[in-house]
Amino acid sequence: MRKIYLLLGFILVLGACSKDDIKTYRGDNYLQFVKVVTDSSVCSFLAYPNDNELEFPVEVEVIGLPSDREQEYKISVDQAKSTATTANYRLPDKFTMKPGKVRDTCKITFVKTAEISTVALRLTLKLESTTDFLLGQTECRSAIIYVSNVVAKPNWWTDNVTRNYLGAYSDKKYRLFIQETGKADIDSDNIEELRYNTIIFKHYLQKKKDANEMVREDDGTEMTVALVVG
Structure with a gap:
């Protein structure tokens, strides 16, 4: 009889856990x-x-379960935290999360103006709660985008990038890097992407050197990268 009581108790505990799980997921x-504001x-x-x-x-991204309907x-x-004006960007009229999805990519249109050819402008986006969604983590409620048409050291060119990949920064090197890779913005935490594009640029420098057209920095020294390919 004692075994029967224990079994019934175990079943009741499992039932209680299932109800708690339902509450959590509903x-x-x-x-x-997806990216933190910093x-x-x-x-x-x-x-x-x-x-x-x-x-x-x-x-x-959605923190929760996907919906079977479109959510706005x-x-x-x-x-207050932006220097870009409406002349520099356009936002879509509506943003929707498709049924069955927990991640969406929205497109912000930036416009090349005379202003961004002289200085980088900051656009700060923020999420607002709707009938479908509450706001997620505090550090992920805003997104900062810098838009420009000027050459300046990007935030992703960190000490690690200098030390292990592209070497010392210069405006000329950055301009040529963009020219050869088509990349102005790189995720410095994505080692594969960083290495891949550094190798492309390294091969470009070597090709110019082999053709007796060595690429030089403005001070006359040879332009090099830090990455050693074994």
């Missing part, structure tokens, strides 16, 4: 940007000299 859904992005026209407009991807979310511009 709770509110939260939305946030990990800003760069939209540069330098890699696209013939384009007057660029679409820039911004990813958002809202992104607006934090004017």
